[in-house]
Amino acid sequence: MGKVKTIARRSFLIGSAAVLGGVAFGVWRAKTPYTNPLLKRLGEGEAALTPYVKIDASGVTLITPRADKGQGAYHVQAALIAEELDVTLEAVKIDPGPPDRAYWNTALAAEAAEFNAPEEGFVQDALTGVLGSVMKFVGLQITGGSTTVPDGFIKLRAAGASARETLKLAAAEQLGVAVGDLRTEAGQVIAPDGTALRYEELAEAVAGMEPVQDVALRDPSEWRYLGKPMQRVDILAKSTGTQAYGIDFEIEGMVYAALKLAPAQGGGLVSYDASAALEMRGVSGVYDVSGGVAVVADNTWRAFQAAEAVEAEWSASDMPANMAEHWAALEASFVPSHQDSRVRDDGDVDTAMLEGEAVTADYRAPYLAHAPLEPVSATVLVSDARVDVWTGTQIPRFVQATVAKIAGLDADAVHVHVLMMGGSFGHRLEDDVVRQAAEVAVQMRGVPVKLTYSRETDMAHDYTRQIAAAKMRGTVKDGRVQAYDLSIAMPSVIVSQMGRQGLGVPGPDSQIVAGAFEQPFAIPHHRVTGYRADPLAPVSSWRSVGASTNGFFYNLGLEELIEAAGADPLEERLRLASDPLARKVLEAVGEMSDWDGVSLGPRRGRGVAMTRSFGVHCAEVVEVTDTDDGIRIDKVYVAAEVGRVLDPVNFENQVQGGVVWALGHAMNCEITYEGGVAEQLNFDSFDGMRMSQCPEIVVRGLENGEAVRGVGEPPVPPAAPALAAAIYAATGVRLREMPFSKFVRFAS
Structure with a gap:
């Protein structure tokens, strides 16, 4: 082009x-x-x-x-x-x-183009240009x-x-x-x-x-x-400790708001009694907002306490009643009527399944909260001709449009001041807190209103990572992987997320198969099919989006096929690697970890995984020991091809953070619902990796490719499957579902 x-x-x-x-x-x-x-x-x-x-x-x-x-x-x-x-x-x-x-x-179009035109060349380049023009026209x-x-x-x-x-x-x-x-x-x-x-x-x-x-x-x-x-x-x-974040923002005359929302996702307000809250010290008012009511006080803590004192009657959620029904809905989606995409279909999988040794397995990945350390907040000041918004956001123009509608003004009259954020992981691609703060502020014109979510409110009403399930079948022959058929079912992240912005998204959702369909392995008979489940819990982008679950599914399926073939996990991946850049990444991580195909010894194991996501080949080797106190993660090696490493220090930190994030969630975390109500509301029940559990993480950035890539998300997808493979090598326990703590114990 x-x-x-x-x-x-x-x-x-x-x-x-x-x-x-x-x-x-x-x-x-x-x-x-x-x-x-x-x-x-x-x-x-x-x-x-x-x-x-x-x-x-x-x-x-x-x-x-x-x-x-x-x-x-x-x-x-x-x-x-x-x-x-x-x-x-x-x-x-x-x-x-x-x-x-x-x-x-300018860079958002590339992944969408690859999904619609998987083969590199003129068509993919042209489509990138077309999609880029659309995004430019929208001003995304x-x-x-x-x-x-x-x-x-x-x-x-x-x-x-x-x-x-x-x-x-x-x-x-x-x-x-x-x-x-x-x-x-x-x-x-x-x-x-x-x-x-x-x-x-x-x-x-x-x-x-x-x-x-x-x-x-x-x-x-x-x-x-x-x-x-x-x-x-x-x-x-x-x-x-002097960095100011969104939650630190202060302005003269500010009041502070907290929310009372339906316990269940999707539940509505039927009636409420705020008389007890209004009698509490510092409380100045209670206001209707989307999903419930907001209590305004002279500081955030008093607003939190008063919100708890509001008595309310709520309508029921329309979500499935329990997790068994959520999983059943996914299982029911593996049918032709729910097929969303099949952009990878090499060879003849169905015929190949009649030849050689067949292997099958099912996999699951749970809902996960974003839970950034800094709870979300927004400050909004509405006057007759102007609105000011101070918040941490990844979508300032969506925020501007949302507030303009609420205030009844042109978007140009809404001034969004983007503040530093203490974490997001995709959470601040949503704007509910701004919407609700603006709804209060239009009822208190001339007064700056700062709305802060409590941790419990944040997690109860988070739009989580998608729940997902996969079915693998394949064959091996003559010590090699011959066929690999992976089917993935999940609700559409993009439809759920963009729907909250009032935007329709036609066509298939690339995230249902992202991190699976584009993997650089020349398996003779190779198929990846995405099935779109009906909406369940509302979901949103979570660090690495579809690849966060699909990198787990794809690598575990390939791992089981390689084991059935009797091949070495790294050597067979190298043999199958169809992209020279992917091969160099695998070679690098093998060299870093001294991978030689020999066992590390009794009760020790290591596993390897590689996922191409966001244009980046990222491979990881995880080493573990099965101690008397549980599984200890000893060391992680990571190699990633990004074209250019612009800041070696920050690159290393980004990769290490992604590995810790992915391993901690794979070990311990899930969000479960009962009657639409999230059962995990704080870090005591949503426990990531502890400092004492953190392994040494060795990082290498490769610069062989022409394209310059980002590395915030690519370290996440390979971490969980590499850990699962390492645990299997050390213990013989095959893990096919996260969190792993359901099946094995981790040393503290």
Whole structure:
């Protein structure tokens, strides 16, 4: 697919820059212009510069529109811009910027294109372009899918380069020196005689200039930040306890709200009596909101206590009555009428099943809560002509649209201030807390309302990870895997999630088979079928989405086939690997772990798994010991192919965090429902991995591929199956369902 020509153009000014003689720089690549004041001046085929760099009298501000929920998104975006702009990260300010369709995520289209056109080549490239154009037209400003780095790798560096060269041109005119004789360093343009002009001194001059276009990006050999260990821009604040999160936000005149919601998901409010709550100290009012009522008080704790005092009658949930019925609904979905997709269908599976030794197995994965450490909150201030929203969110434009409807204003009148988040794992792709805060705020115009979920409210009403089940059958012959047929059933995550935004999603849901259909193994007869179950509990994106369950199913099924063939788990994967990048990842993890096919000894075991998700091949080897106190996870080795490791320190931290997250949930966690009511409401009943259980995790990032990828989610899918395989090697217990603590005991 031909590349759309990128042309740097001057953007609109941000905030006080217009008054102070400032200028905004950025780059945005698209064929079809938006209907806004800037883009009306552009002709067909032009691209516009959206604000990523702001320079005014106060200094340089880097705009980082992908949300930071602890993964270092602000840091990596700032580093990408700073690399070409020649500023130091210590000297700049960072601002997530306003919601704007110009910040659409350029990288979200790739996975959807792969699902619809699995073969690499012209068709997949063309489809990526088409889907990207659709997302650009919608202005899909979303943080997710491990896309922050792929989205920004080119365009943010280009924004910095355009700004740098424009500043040099302004300095050349001011100093009477040829542009080619000038250089930039640490936020200054420097002349041959040593004269230095700070960028902010040039702000007024560049505000009236057409930015320099088509600037060549620097070779990686010239990079100052990228590819080298960096200190994250937020590390000092987070290390000293001074980092402010959404839950820390305060504003003068604020009141505090808490919720009384139906115990059951989907239950409705029939009636309530708030008289006891209204008599409690500090309580100022009770207000109707979606799903229940909100109690307003003079601090959050009093609001929590008063909410508990509200007596209410609720209607019943329409969910299945118990977990047996949830699982039965999945089982009933493995029928042709529920088939959602079959994009992988190689060879002739049905004929191959008549030849060789047959193997079958069933697998299950439970509902899981997001449970970020920072409970969700939002502050909303409604006036007659304007609304301000302060919250941590991954979907600022959806938040803007939601609040606009509630307030009865145009979206442009809603100002969303995105705040740092203390975790998300997909939770902040939802906006219920903002919706409910806005519903209270419109009833208290002129008063800022801060709504905070208690931990119990958060988990009871979380839109969890999908429940899922799989059926595997296959054959082995002559010591090799010959056929592999994997069927997966789950409710549609995308339909559930987008439905809450009022959006219909036609066609099959790629997440039902993500992490399974695209695996790089050339098994002669290979089929993956997705079955869409009817809606059960409402579900949402959970770290690695469909691949979080399907990486478990796919690897376990392959593991059982390899065992039946009498082959080595790593060697057979290497033999089947159809992608050179996947082979290198498997070779790397084998080398790291000294995998030699020999047993580790009595009561010890190791397992290997690899999942391709979000375009990343990630392989893991887990080593365990069966101690008298239970299973101890000794060591984990991880190799991932991401094209470019932009920050080795943060890369390692991201991968290690993903492994801990995945192992802890595989060991211990599930959400179960009785009558629609979640039975796990806090960390005492939803227990992740303890520090004493955490293994040593050794990480290697590979840079063989041309495409630059993100690594926030890919370490999750292979962890659980690698652990299950290791436990089997150590104990002979075959695990086919999570959490594993139902079947084995873990050392504390």
